[in-house]
Amino acid sequence: MPAINSQNANTETPQRPLLQVQNLRKYFSTKRALPAFGESPPVRAVDGISFDVQKGETLGVVGESGCGKSTMARLLIRLIDPDEGTVILDGKTIGGPGGLPIREMRSRVQMVFQDSYASLNPRLPIEESIAFGPISAGVPHDEANERAIAILAKVGLEPRLFVHRYPHELSGGQRQRVNIARALALDPRLLILDEAVSALDKSVEAQVLNLLSDLRKQLDLTYIFISHDLNVVRYISDKVMVMYLGEIVEIGDVEQVYEDPRHPYTKALLMAQPTMDPNRRTKEAPITGDPPNPIRPPSGCRFHTRCPFAEPVCAEKVPPLIRDGEGTRRVACHLWQEKSGHSKAGSDMAKELSYAG
Numbered sequence: 001m002p003a004i005n006s007q008n009a010n011t012e013t014p015q016r017p018l019l020q021v022q023n024l025r026k027y028f029s030t031k032r033a034l035p036a037f038g039e040s041p042p043v044r045a046v047d048g049i050s051f052d053v054q055k056g057e058t059l060g061v062v063g064e065s066g067c068g069k070s071t072m073a074r075l076l077i078r079l080i081d082p083d084e085g086t087v088i089l090d091g092k093t094i095g096g097p098g099g100l101p102i103r104e105m106r107s108r109v110q111m112v113f114q115d116s117y118a119s120l121n122p123r124l125p126i127e128e129s130i131a132f133g134p135i136s137a138g139v140p141h142d143e144a145n146e147r148a149i150a151i152l153a154k155v156g157l158e159p160r161l162f163v164h165r166y167p168h169e170l171s172g173g174q175r176q177r178v179n180i181a182r183a184l185a186l187d188p189r190l191l192i193l194d195e196a197v198s199a200l201d202k203s204v205e206a207q208v209l210n211l212l213s214d215l216r217k218q219l220d221l222t223y224i225f226i227s228h229d230l231n232v233v234r235y236i237s238d239k240v241m242v243m244y245l246g247e248i249v250e251i252g253d254v255e256q257v258y259e260d261p262r263h264p265y266t267k268a269l270l271m272a273q274p275t276m277d278p279n280r281r282t283k284e285a286p287i288t289g290d291p292p293n294p295i296r297p298p299s300g301c302r303f304h305t306r307c308p309f310a311e312p313v314c315a316e317k318v319p320p321l322i323r324d325g326e327g328t329r330r331v332a333c334h335l336w337q338e339k340s341g342h343s344k345a346g347s348d349m350a351k352e353l354s355y356a357g
């Protein structure tokens with residue numbers, strides 16, 4: 001358990017999760033080409049997810065493109081409003097009457113996006129880009145500029161060389177360091193990183209990942225780290241959450257999940273990972289094709305149309321996300337729930353199932 005930042009020692013309780021997400025849901029309405037046909041069913045982008053993030057930990061979030069990772073991130077920081085659900089930051093419900101005002105939440109929760117260029121104003125020198133947030137929050141100009149300089153040094157950019165530069169004069173890695181600096185300028189507790197290193201070259205990506213790890217310890221930060229790259233998520237995360245079609249299918253300690261994945265979708269994702277071994281690179285993934293359309297997700301377990309272990313019960317009953325074994329892991333699969341009606345239900349049988357057979 002990391003030391004609590006002295007600034008926050010009075011307001012934070014060590015045992016309480018920093019973030020509690022309860023039954024968060026967002027459906028996007030879609031329009032038909034011909035209005036006469038009325039509204040079509042919505043896209044179920046995030047469909048009732050619940051999880052906690054502990055102080056000081058990094059929660060990795062993985063899943064195929066379109067499974068709702070970015071929507072979840074945008075809901076957490078209220079770039080979009082949820083249809084349903086509650087988000088509690090350090091014990092206080094975000095928004096609503098009597099809740100933590102959105103504006104206050106935004107100084108404690110910040111986000112870094114993939115596109116390092118689009119996030120920066122091309123006409124502002126770096127120093128001003130970083131100082132912009134604090135100035136908007138009422139920090140005097142001089143103090144905000146001093147803060148910008150100090151943060152530039154923290155993200156590994158020599159302030160003397162960078163304060164007066166413009167975004168187009170920087171490399172992709174440098175721009176992403178500036179975006180991290182901007183996110184840190186308001187002294188947040190939680191950083192949400194949505195594919196934040198995905199556009200960088202591998203060597204630059206590794207440097208930025210190391211920087212993020214160092215900053216987390218130095219500043220006692222908590223991260224939600226979203227990436228389609230499972231290797232990167234393993235490297236940086238303490239826990240991992242696997243999403244499929246707007247739902248959580250498995251969540252737990254990262255090593256436990258990677259070493260011994262329980263949900264067939266998690267197994268499939270891990271097997272589909274590209275490896276450094278050229279002989280394995282072209283090996284066919286155990287799941288093929290794209291996920292089904294989130295406008296009409298499959299009944300029961302949403303993975304049943306692609307799962308090699310699916311049985312009739314899988315299309316009939318939604319498997320609840322429940323605790324599996326001793327640890328903190330939770331899994332949503334009938335194989336792992338006794339008396340679920342799946343013929344192989346019960347841990348011992350389920351353990352023996354593999355894609356190799």
Ligand SMILES: Nc1ncnc2c1ncn2[C@@H]1O[C@H](COP(=O)(O)OP(=O)(O)O)[C@@H](O)[C@H]1O
Binds near residue numbers: 070
């Ligand atoms: N503003 C929007 N309007 C309609 N559909 C959206 C919108 N944003 C995202 N979606 C849909 O919601 C689903 C989840 O998208 P997203 O959260 O971006 O997934 P991910 O980040 O995991 O790739 C996708 O089917 C996507 O097309």
Ligand code: SF4
Binds near residue numbers: 304305310
């Ligand atoms: S519930 Fe059934 S279909 Fe879904 S992952 Fe488990 S075995 Fe496969």
Ligand SMILES: [Mg+2]
Binds near residue numbers: 070
């Ligand atoms: Mg995304």
